[in-house]
Amino acid sequence: MQIQVKPLEEKGETPLRVSQAPAWQANRHAKDVLFDGQYRKAKAKGECPNTKAAVLIDGKGAGSIFYLCQTEKCEVHNRVTRYQPTPQEQAQRKREALAERVEKLSRVRVLEAIRKKLPDVLSRPDLEIVALDYFRRLGHDNHRRLSKLYAWEGKKSKTSWGAETVDYEKIAAPAVQAMNAADVNRFLVVCALASDRYCPGYNPRQSLAKDSNLARTAARYKVDSAKIATTDRADLSSKMQIHRSKPHPGKRSPDASPSRRRGLTGTRRK
């Protein structure tokens, strides 16, 4: 501490002593020590005419020198950090906080009441809620993949900031509502497996992890993923040789190999 304080003292400046201890912990009897709330930090010496040098006496930055301002009505520093709300504002804030707590509490109560009424078997509206809520949480990339998988037609629309986008949730809602219960069940499983189609950008050639849901489900349904990968490799490499300048794996010619059934397309790619 001495090393940093000394140059100041040589110039005749004695830095004020500042403690970083929280106010409730601070020993207020230490008269020559300033605590949080008793000063405002200045960015530099001379930021206002009243800046004074100070030294931290404890905490992580003990010994470091900074400048502070103690002037109650300082034009520079008082305005920024010492904002006192009016009594009306304080009352308004209290009302808002109360309303917020009431709202939170009653939502929990509503949920609890619903939970007690839920039947043993998933009802159709509940099933739709589950499916669409799950879909919504999958995020845009999975939405795009699922939408392709189910061949949902998506119209592009302009966002408020002018970008073109497809509102997949809007497309999914009527599609799920039109499904029969068995298909909604299947949709849920496909949703659960959709994110495993993702090949990580940092290692896009990494093969599917054996403990991934997709791999384990493939094994359960006796889907030969190795064979599919081999066929895909052959298919893609011949395709990329033909269209080397502009590979477009999304579109396929009618003579495409029947092995690339819809739904398996792109299993090994992103």
Ligand SMILES: [Zn+2]
């Ligand atoms: Zn000041």
